[in-house]
Amino acid sequence: MPVQVHVSRAAGLSARGIPRADSFRNWAQTALQAVRRRRASELSVYIVDSAEGRELNRHYRSRDYATNVLSFPAELPPGVRLPLLGDLILCAPVVAREAAEQHKPLRHHYAHMTIHGVLHLLGYDHLVDAEAERMEALERRALAQLGIADPYETA
Template structure:
């Protein structure tokens, strides 16, 4: 396997069957992004809760609120994928609430946020309209190949 995906639970309320889904989402995003794996690489996905995510968001982004997903890249944007490439954290309560508000399944929203977070690890962003269009287009393509509907089609 070109990339090891380690799923870590800091909140026991997360469903147990998400590890293969997370790995499949990351590997499909890796494939479709055309990122180059240059050796052994590892990504960690931390499944946490709103309280811990709130603290991380405040400490690392200066935003005093929980958020659905955070990415902490350890590689240069669009650089080679090698070594410890970064961490993605997901907040369970926010993910559950957003899925219900959007009328999508928990697993579809989880898949979307894993893909979104991983694309940030690789260097994609959405700070400008052009960047957002590029990133959302790639997300939609990846999610479609995973059987998940377009999260931006509203």
């Protein structure tokens, strides 16, 4: 199952602490494998700062704060069959802050947020308990394949 992941970061945003593009590709592919998707897939990952993350969250979700990941599934016209899944926006400062607060490696949190976002692109959600349990189980499975601990396990 080929997956193309286009990674870019906001102008002026330092690359420090941000994983390489091949890491995002690996994490996206792992998420797709967790749901047994075999078709070719394509998505973009855009890394932003807090100001842009806040503006995007305010504009698209009416929430006035920067969040860790925003997911924008591709909305293709009926009959158009392309491998596009959509776009992920990751807010680097929020991901870094959460990783520190949760005492986990920054790279592991980026992996989790990428997998979480890809699942959203595929239609998974966590608004209802049963859906949240299903989505979290898929995240755990994908992260375990990467050797990353269960992010929902409480100490």
